Amino acid sequence: MSAATCDKALLLQAEFDGELDAAEAAELARHRADCAECRANWATLVAAGEAVRSASRHRAPEALRRAIEARSGSAPAGVPRRWSYRWREAASFAAGAALAAAIVLAVLPRQQEGIVGSLVDDHVRALQPGHLTDVLSTDQHTVKPWFDGRLDFAPPVKNLAAQGFPLIGGRLDYLRGHPVAALAYSRGKHLIDLFVWPEANGPVAPASASRDGYNVIHWTADGMSLTAVSDLERDQLEAFVREWQHAP
């Protein structure tokens, strides 16, 4: 079988997974140039990646999340008893919710705290099946006109597919009674919501927050307030914001 003739399969895989340094990669590249088996193995790596991309990423159920965040003795109604019981045993863990707020305060101005919570809640709601997008399109020229007549402002819509953050679609949301545009992007299995509404003040440089395990980055530019929300690691969400700012 083919695996016996080329001993570079694991090295090739390491290259595929971004685990090789430049010197190792260069050495492998010389070998790959005329190894038919490496070409076949690379195709296997790509195909497996494509397949797993369509596999499920199971999200923590809201009830479980709430149970884990709940304060001792004040677990929200509706949390199954065995959870609240367990968490009362582990009582000192209780400060989860307070802590998330504390991080917000440390970075974003206090008056933003409620908005951050609303946007994270909205992002989580949008993750439920079928709720992600009102207009499902990877084309900004389809998404942007969709907002016409639904909003009294024109949100900037950019597709960052080339930068690794393809546009999935958009939807209309309400924040404190005002309509806002929500643009959905993907990064691997992760989703990013970008909330957009008009903002007279600014520009304001990006500031980050974390709440309930979601990262939030807010900034204003060109008369718009922009807030990115995702469960991506913060550095990746920052990369998304940078790409957004630099994209035409």
Place this chain on the structure above:
Amino acid sequence: MPIYTHPMGQDSAFAAVALPHLDAAFNLARWLTGNRADAEDVVQEAMVRALTYFPSFRGGSARAWILQIVRNAAYAALKARQGERFIPNNGDGEADIIEAIPDTSDNPETALIRAQDLSRVDAMIARLPVELRETLILREIEEMSYREIAQVTSAPIGTVMSRLWRARRLLVQAAERGDKP
């Protein structure tokens, strides 16, 4: 002494470390146990354990630390559920499966196009041996580095690499055979 400090104290520090990884924790538990109810129990158990162990957390990848605890809790649950039948393959010398794989010289993409259906891909992954499945999930869905996966699965990096390669080949070959869920 814990090196992680937080102005609101130890418990808040724990929450700051653990909560961002709750989805990853649940995803791993769900893929290991195969059902939602067991996964919820496993995550809950793991979080209780993690809080207990937290003073010994020395920094580094919080996600790897949490998932290592989740994985251990999941294995304990699988063992309780399956009894003696649960025999994770922890050793080296794991050439067994790869030898059994038929050659796949033609085009893997073609077969995968047919397999893009979510439930089919999920079913094919679910049928992988547990140590291959967890390695594949941690790499492809959680996008962890080899080093982090090695920590989570308590395996040498070389073992992580060979498991990952076997998992990917088995997946592609299952698709090429047109396996039904």
